Amino acid sequence: EDKVVQSPLSLVVHEGDTVTLNCSYEVTNFRSLLWYKQEKKAPTFLFMLTSSGIEKKSGRLSSILDKKELFSILNITATQTGDSAIYLCAVNSGAGSYQLTFGKGTKLSVIP
Amino acid sequence: DTAVSQTPKYLVTQMGNDKSIKCEQNLGHDTMYWYKQDSKKFLKIMFSYNNKELIINETVPNRFSPKSPDKAHLNLHINSLELGDSAVYFCASSQWAEQYFGPGTRLTVT
Numbered sequence: 001e002d003k004v005v006q007s008p009l010s011l012v013v014h015e016g017d018t019v020t021l022n023c024s025y026e027v028t029n030f031r032s033l034l035w036y037k038q039e040k041k042a043p044t045f046l047f048m049l050t051s052s053g054i055e056k057k058s059g060r061l062s063s064i065l066d067k068k069e070l071f072s073i074l075n076i077t078a079t080q081t082g083d084s085a086i087y088l089c090a091v092n093s094g095a096g097s098y099q100l101t102f103g104k105g106t107k108l109s110v111i112p
Numbered sequence: 113d114t115a116v117s118q119t120p121k122y123l124v125t126q127m128g129n130d131k132s133i134k135c136e137q138n139l140g141h142d143t144m145y146w147y148k149q150d151s152k153k154f155l156k157i158m159f160s161y162n163n164k165e166l167i168i169n170e171t172v173p174n175r176f177s178p179k180s181p182d183k184a185h186l187n188l189h190i191n192s193l194e195l196g197d198s199a200v201y202f203c204a205s206s207q208w209a210e211q212y213f214g215p216g217t218r219l220t221v222t
Contacts, residue, residue, distance in 0.1 A: 032209045042116075042202060042213035043155070086153055092209040098143060099168050100211060102155040 002027040006089050006103035013110055017079050021106045023089030024071040033065055033072050034100065036088040043088055046074070079110045115139050116214035118203050124220045125193055132189045133217045135203030143167075144186035145211065146178060147202040155202070161186050193221045 003026045013019055025033065032050045036043035047056040049065035049072060056063050060079075065072045076083055086107050090100040116137045125131055137144060145168075146158040160168035164180045175191045190197060198221045203214040 034209065034211075038153075041215045045210055045212070048210055088155065098206050098209045098211070099157055099160060100209075101157075104152065104154050107153075 002091065002093055002101040004089055004091050004101050004103035006087075006106050008106060009104065010107040011109070013079055013108070015080060015110055015112050017110075018075065018077045019079060019108060021074040021076075021087050021089075021108070022071060023073070023103055025089075025091045025101075026070065027091050027093040027101065029093045030067065031092045034090045034092065035063055035072070035074050036090065038086045038088055038105070039084075046087075076108075079108075081110050081112060084108055084110045116203055116205055116212050118201075118214040118217050120217060121215060122218050122220075124222065126222055127193055127195060129193050130189070130191045131193060131219070132187055133201055133203075133219075134185070134187045135214055136185050137203075137205040137212070137214075138184065139205055139207070139212060141205040141207045141212075142183060143206050144180065144183070145204040145206075146186065146188050147204060147213075149200045149202060149216070151199070159186075159188075190219075193219075195221050197221050 007022045034048045035046040047063045052067040060077045063074045086105040088105045089103045119134050143162045145160045149155045159178045161180045177189045180186045200216045202216050204211040
């Protein structure tokens, strides 16, 4: 059975801190890894990673994938209170479908 | 413009009732999904349809029946509701791996 494990499960930081969220996976037929941010409602897409070692960046957020060690990290620099959310990691695996297996998420709280 | 919409947003009902949740996407995607998110925020796939055809059916009680009248709609009907069905149900759609989620339907069974 495919497995996605995120750590830590929760994290409290002060504004301005840099955080690193971790995601490790054990899946058959890995195709891609995706990061989502979930505030009060629907998860919103952040990044999709398919190749090792290539950093994806969007503003203060960046992510990288290591397909040899089977993990990804999501970095957030200069955190703001608006970054408070649950960050979900998901892996797409399996031939012929785009099924995502999600981790349990990391709840990030940024305090002023 | 709403990309993926769900109705209703909230649903409170009693055990034993039958209810439906509707989902529509205007993104032109071929694949739609239903997820269940429990109280611990764990998001788990239930069903996936590609062009109105069922392609993923995870271990879900057969009280749950998805229906896709066309590729822009995927509805979820639940029979004989139980307390454990209380959760937030998300619809999503995708053309490839990147999935777009609806706002969720919070179902409370009393």
